[in-house]
Amino acid sequence: NAGVTQTPKFQVLKTGQSMTLQCAQDMNHEYMSWYRQDPGMGLRLIHYSVGAGITDQGEVPNGYNVSRSTTEDFPLRLLSAAPSQTSVYFCASSYSGSAYSYNEQFFGPGTRLTVL
Amino acid sequence: GESVGLHLPTLSVQEGDNSIINCAYSNSASDYFIWYKQESGKGPQFIIDIRSNMDKRQGQRVTVLLNKTVKHLSLQIAATQPGDSAVYFCAENRVTGNQFYFGTGTSLTVIP
Numbered sequence: 001n002a003g004v005t006q007t008p009k010f011q012v013l014k015t016g017q018s019m020t021l022q023c024a025q026d027m028n029h030e031y032m033s034w035y036r037q038d039p040g041m042g043l044r045l046i047h048y049s050v051g052a053g054i055t056d057q058g059e060v061p062n063g064y065n066v067s068r069s070t071t072e073d074f075p076l077r078l079l080s081a082a083p084s085q086t087s088v089y090f091c092a093s094s095y096s097g098s099a100y101s102y103n104e105q106f107f108g109p110g111t112r113l114t115v116l
Numbered sequence: 117g118e119s120v121g122l123h124l125p126t127l128s129v130q131e132g133d134n135s136i137i138n139c140a141y142s143n144s145a146s147d148y149f150i151w152y153k154q155e156s157g158k159g160p161q162f163i164i165d166i167r168s169n170m171d172k173r174q175g176q177r178v179t180v181l182l183n184k185t186v187k188h189l190s191l192q193i194a195a196t197q198p199g200d201s202a203v204y205f206c207a208e209n210r211v212t213g214n215q216f217y218f219g220t221g222t223s224l225t226v227i228p
Contacts, residue, residue, distance in 0.1 A: 004159075031214065042205055042218030043160070050214055058215055090159050105150070105216070107159030 001026050004108035006091050012114045013081040021076040021111050023091030031094045032074040033058070033105070034066065036087040043090060049074055050096075081115045088112050128225045135193040137222045139206035142187060146208040146217075151180060151191045154203045154221070163191070163204075193224075201226045 007022045025032065033048035035058075045058030049068040063085060065077040074093075078085060089112075092105040129135045141149075147168035152160035166173045166180045166189070173180050179192040193200055203221040210217075 033216075035218075040220065042220045043207075044218070045215050048214060056214070059217075092159075104162045104165070105160075107161070110157075110159050 003027065004091055004093055004106050006089075006108035006111050008111060009109065010112045012116065013078070014116050015082060017078075017081050019078050019081065021078075021089055021091075021113075023074045023076065023108060024072050025074075025091075025093040025106070026072065027093060027095075027106065028071060029093035029095055029106075030071070031096055031105075032068065033092050034064070034074070034076045035090045035092065036060065036085075037090060037110075038087050046076065046089075078113075083115045086113060086115045125220070126223045126225070128227060129196050131198060131226050131228050132195055135191075135196045135200070135224060135226075137191045137193075137204050137224065139189050139191075139219050140187060141189070141206075141208050141219075143208065143210060143217075144184075144187065146210050148209040149180070149182065149189050150207045150209070150216070151178075152205045152207060152218075153200075154205065156202075160205060196224075196226050198226045198228055200224060 004025045030051045034046040035043035037043050044060050046064050047066040049055045052068050052071050055066050088110045090110050091108040094105040150165040151163040153163050154160045164175045164178050164180050166182050177194045182189045203223050205218050205221045207216045207218045
């Protein structure tokens with residue numbers, strides 16, 4: 001199993017550009033999520049999905065869109081990039097997002113995004 | 117707002133000693149906690165978890181303690197090794213949702 005894969009590994013954007021960060025998992029996990037990690041801070045949840053066709057907002061959703069058309073894929077779209085979105089982005093998946101289920105999260109290697 | 121925070125941002129220990137990393141949380145509704153290890157340039161890696169109906173859980177060289185009275189949990193690493201050098205995060209999951217909230221992290225450095 002490849003686990004959780006993310007592409008690209010690095011990306012530089014200009015303010016106002018849009019792009020999509022790709023995330024895929026091959027573990028048949030229902031729950032997928034996107035986090036951003038800024039220096040000196042923990043991971044903050046952007047969006048998450050509990051299954052195909054279902055998405056919801058996390059702590060910091062503004063400026064980002066997601067969709068979940070398949071169990072495997074969970075892309076994150078930056079609509080109009082801003083310097084404040086410079087960060088490291090991690091995608092994660094788990095069997096379930098419920099606190100009552102076994103839900104160890106597996107993280108991808110991250111995408112390092114710089115917005116100029 | 118609610119937060120999950122760590123008492124110490126950095127920790128240095130001698131190889132072979134035991135390490136203790138602490139984490140405070142403020143939401144008494146949280147009922148599931150996870151410790152993650154993050155090595156430089158990599159994504160977080162699950163270490164151990166604990167549910168609120170437990171006070172202690174042990175894994176291989178790691179133990180997590182949960183004190184719900186003071187909203188505190190700790191990660192103990194026995195016989196710390198150089199490979200344990202990393203940033204450690206605690207995260208909490210709340211019954212009411214499917215969201216995990218992460219602390220800011222503690223950087224552990226193991227001195228050979």
